[in-house]
Amino acid sequence: MSALRKFTTQMQPAPAPTLQAAHIDQGHVPSAEQRRQIENLAFNLRLKAPARDYLRKCIAAPHTPEGVLDDRSTVFLDPRSGVQLVIPKWMGTFATILASDPRTVFIFAFPGPVPLTFHNAAGIATTGNLYQPHFLVVRKTEIVVFRVTRRAKFLVAMKRSPSHYFRDKEGRMRFAPAEQFYADYGFGHELIDETCVSRQLAENTRFLERFRRPGAFELEPKVVQRLLGAVQPQGLMAFHHLLKDGFSANEIFKAVADGVVYVDLSKDLLDLSDSLVIYSNESAYQTLHAVAAELLQPPPPYPGFRIQPGTEIEYDGQRHFVLLQGERDVTLRDAAGDLLVMPQSDLQLLKREGLLTVIESANSQLATALTRCTPAEIERALASRQELYEWKAGRGAQHSERTMRRRASAVQSARNSAEELFLLLDHMRKRGNRTDRFTPFEERLIKRAIGAFYNQPHKPTAKGAYAMYVQLHQRSQAKKPDMPVRRISEVSFGKRCQPPENHSRRLTDSEKYQLRAVIPSTDLTLTYHGVIPHGVCYVDHTTVPIVLIAPDGTKLNKPTLTLAYDAAVKRERAMILLPQAPSLLIVFMLLRDYVRRNGCLPRVLSFDHGSELLTPDVRAFCKIYRIEAVYRKPKEPRNGAPVESRFAAAMTYIANMKGNTLAFRRDVRMVDKKRDPFQNDSAEWTLPGCYWALEWYFFEYHPKMVKDGDLGMTPEEFEAKRYRETGGKEMLEPFELDQNMLLATSPHPKKKWYRVIDAQRGVNENGKYHWHPSFATSGGKLAEVRLEIWMDRLIYCRIEGNPWVAALSDSYLRQPFETAHEANVQARYQRAVNKLGARQSRMAPEVLCRLAATYDPKKFDARLTMQANESIYLYRQLGLTTLPVWPSDTHEGIVLPCVEITAAGTEASGLTREEAANDQAADVSIAPSAQTDDLPLAAGEIEEPNLENDDDDDDDENDGDDSLELRDFF
Incomplete structure (x- = not known):
């Protein structure tokens, strides 16, 4: 029996909960218990066949309109019911409020559109269209369909079609055609006013999740009495005053969550601690709030705004x-x-x-x-007023005495300085002849020529566009000879082409985006970057412009840097550096590193629209660990500005490292051999060395030594301040880098997550059969499969109701430990051997020897193999993979992921590295391939792997317990 299988039998179950099958119970599909509740409700409501079919379609194939993922979207997650919805980000507030209702059983986003027929006042059908609701909410006693609308649009619709849109006696918005249609189904229908739904309530609900989850600490009676004694005498107390009195933020927010003290969660944001006020009860809040409202005064107006404050x-x-x-x-x-x-x-x-x-x-x-005036007119008016003040003081003036007396007479009736400024305006832009030089028809002809022949994506010249304008002018003159049309000169035509507004159609989408202004919002409830540590974490990739080398001096590819950046406190949380393109492997490695460094996971992960991030594996991980994923709008890097700025800052640090290729970004054609690290000997950084250099910059230098200009302190100091104001780190849900985390970050196969078990050969994945003894009695059953990212021969399988097991493949044993790249090399090698054996009878021996040397995988993939070895060596040291690194063909030991390895050996298995190496050497031997007698193999020629199965019967007594037994997750 191989050492790998010995490790499997002797592994102890991890104390953390088991990773359950995530694909069967996706968040957009009800679980078995939720489906049973939906079926019982459908029976109790006596729903007819069309309504049942509508519900079945919602369950079987959720309808997601096109373009949802092309905009800012979020994978909304409700931890209470396990609902996971892919919706636009602006709908997250409504989903949070609907999911927090204790009556809610399940939520479907974007149920299928339905045809509505509109009737006039006489009851005659006039028209019809498709109606798309936003949510279908299954409650304990009813089913309700919701549509989110804006009050302004509803008021306009109510004015135009009062028979269709109206308000009831309670003031609720109603839409009669949709209500009638869903009433025939047995469903309710409601319109949600977008402006009336409190974003503050949604933000506070998310903020208090830490204090309301099961297992959160309970307030001691002494703390409750002392807190009430501080708040009740005056009825209110500022949050920071309570902190000074010795209360911790955890105690205050726990009291708010338990209802001991009162905060209006629909109006006051808990994270704005500087203005947060704690009240003794709701009546005290209502009284004080009414008194404060009476004292409010309208703000004073001031120039610079189209809609004036105070209006x-x-x-x-x-x-x-x-x-x-x-x-x-x-x-x-x-x-x-x-x-x-x-x-x-x-x-x-x-x-x-x-x-x-x-x-x-x-x-x-x-x-x-004053807002309608130009800046130049305002400046001239200010200069005139200053000159008038000096003339009145007797210090003289540049203008004549008559002019100054006229100005003094003009401002005599002014009541304030703003009126003086308005009365001194010269209105110079209104002077002169304002009559148009060209008729409206001539202007339309000029605009038509500029739009058709100049403002085009291929960017023609103004001179060429003018030539086309001349032809257009001649054709119009020929059609209407009785109406003479003036022709603009080439100089004037060129001036008409110069304003920026005429260039918008000539720019690409990327150029338009770069010139687009950043428009801030005045809504304080829109929090993009999070308010608490580990709240919103931005994830992004970039290529590090530096040439790496292997230990033997071979130049390697430029690596990919992946960062997890906490935007709330402006510091990095995790980092991965690998010499490969962004992939799902890098994302899962980043999550492992996040848990290794911080012992927790973020509440929100902000991704771009990379293909490696839009996979069901990422959604399954987020559902298991209760993470909300937000996808930023594609092709708009400003949405990821926090992490993009960190990449830009890192480039300054990388510029001081030898072997960097930053000069390529300026002009690659000007880079000669002396400045090209690929052609000279300037490259000196290995992958581990570059990793530790960036590790020091991101996790030691920047957060601890550099003061941020916006924060006024270092990120580490600001994080400690936010912990004091929003709750300590102990309120975060802790996670460990244990078996379950390693298993959860092992991806599924790309096409199908499940495989049918063959009782004799096992589970087929990527053309190779993987075997575990438990498969002998599970033939024909479906097994969920997860791939080990650092060992291609190993997969994890789970039959529903059983624990996870590690299944091994006996294919390609030439290198017992192989990454996916090395396994592909072995597959190519095996195909070459098979082809070579088929041609033995038709070729001379010397030709076969030359082909054998050509097919050696070590010769045509040496550099990529070095990259794989460097990666395994680095992340083996960090503990993100348990695979050892072998600098030679002598293997130091064989381990399985999730087993802790020490320098002395593997205490979890009871097998030392030497014993494992000896066992493996005896179990997996590399024998010469079966060749003909007239073609002996010399040193350095091809050796065919021994593909015989391991039938060692010495350890058969342990074959029945080869499982990774993990406890239930939920």
């Missing part, structure tokens, strides 16, 4: 004050002092439809008039 607007029977106007949205405040953020497009839509009334004061009208 009062009224729509839908409610009045609001404008607090702040951004480039895309407006922050409003109602009479109760609550804030509301609305897009400017909604306000403009309501104003066009006559549903919005603007009540402007005199000051706001003046500020609006």
Whole structure:
């Protein structure tokens, strides 16, 4: 029996829970228990056949509209029910609120569209279209379909079609055609007002998940009494005052989660600790909030805004004050002092439809008039006012006495400096002849020529476009000889082509994105980068511009650097450096390194749209460990600005390392042999050396020694500050790099996660059969398969209801330990041997010897083999893989992942490295291939692997217990 199988029989179960089968119970598909509840509810509601078919379609094939993944999307996860939905990021707030309802059994995102028929007032069908709801929520006693809409659009629709869109007595928005359609199904239908759903409530719900999960600590009675004694006398207490009184953030937020003290979770953000106030109860909050609302005053207007702060607007029977106007949205405040953020497009839509009334004061009208002035006019008005002040003080003036008296008379009625500025405007841009030189028809002809012959992606010249304009002008003149058309000159035509707005169609999408302005939002509830440590972690890859070398001096490829960056505290959390392109292997290795360094996992992982990140394996991992995955919008690197900036900063550090290729980025044609590390001897960094250099920069130098300009302190100091304000690290769910984590980060096969077991040969994966003794009694059953990323011969299998087992393949035993690359090399080698044997009878011996030397895999893949060995050596030292490194053909030992290896041996198995090596040497022998007698093998020629199965019967008593027994995860 081989040493690998001995390790399998003697492994002890890990204390951590077992990794369950994740593909059968995906988050978008109800579990067996949830499906039973849905079937019982369908029976109790007596749903008809169309409604049952609609539910079956939702369960069998979730409908996801095209373009969801092309925008900012999120893999929303509800830990309570295990629901996992792929939805746009803006829908995450509504999914959080619907999932937090204790009545919810399951949520389906984007149920299938349904045809709606619209009738007029006489009941005659007029038209119809497809209606796409956003959520179908199965509750304990009902099934409800939800559609998210914006209040402005609903008000406009209600004005145009009052028979279809209306409000009920309770003020809820109603859509009659959809309600009638789903009522025939036995479902309810509700419209959700996007502006009324509190993002604060969703953010606070996520914030308090740590304090509400099972196993969280309980407050001691003494702490509760002392906290109430501090808050109740005045009815409220600032959060930071409680911290100064000796309370920890964990105790305060646990009291909020348990209802000991009160915070309005729908209005106050818990993470904004500087303005957070803790109240004794809800009545105290309501009283103090009402008094504070009476004391609020409208903000003063000031120039520079199209919608002036302090302007009062009224729509839908409610009045609001404008607090702040951004480039895309407006922050409003109602009479109760609550804030509301609305897009400017909604306000403009309501104003066009006559549903919005603007009540402007005199000051706001003046500020609006100043906003319409050009900067040059404002500067001239300021200079005139300063000159007027000096003239009144008797210090003289540049202009005449008459001009100064006229200015003094003009500003005599001004009540403030803003009115003085407005009265001193010279309105120079309105002077002169403003009559158009060309008729509207001539202007349309010029614009047509510029749009058709100049503003094109292939970027033609203005001179060539003018020649086409001349031909267009001649054709128009020939068609209408009675209407003379003036022709613009070539110089004027070129000037018309110069404004930037005429260049937008000439730019590529990438160039347009680079020139696009970054528009901030005024909504404080939109948190992109997280508010707590290990909250939102950005993951991205980049190629390190440095040439690596092997220990023997062979030059290797430039490696790929993958970072996990915590944007909330601006520090790196994990790092992987491998000489290969981004892949699922690198992502899973990064997650292993995250757990190794921090002992936890982030709550949100922010990915780009790489193919290695959109795999079901990543979604399955996120579901098992309750992580929400967010996918940034593709082709927009600004969405990943935190981690991209870290890559840019690292380039400065790499520029000081020998062998870097940063000069290639400027102009590769100017790089000669003296500056090319691939052609000279300047490269001196190996993969482990480069890894430890970057390790020092990212995890020692930057977080501990460099003060961040935005934070005012080092990232490590800021992290400690955030722990004090938002809860300690002990509130994070701990994880260890144990068997279950290694197993969870072992990917499934790409095409099918399950294989049918052959009772005689085992499980077939990638053309090789893998065997485990338990397969002898499991023929015909389905087994979930996971691949070992550092050993191609080993796979993990699990039959439903049984523990995971390690199955081995006896194929390609020339190198007992092989990565996937080395296994492919062996497969090519074996095919070459087979072809060579078939040609023995037709070729001369000297030709066969020459071919044998050509087919040696060590000769045509030596460099890639060195890269694999360097990677195994590095990550074996870090503990991210348990494979040992063999510098020669003598193997030091054989281990299985999840077993702890020490320098002395393997205590978990009771087998030393020497014994394992001897056992393997006896078990796996490399024998010469069966050749003809007239073709002897000399030294250095091909040796065929011995593919005979291991039938050692000495250890048959242990064959029945060859399993990796892991406890249940849930």
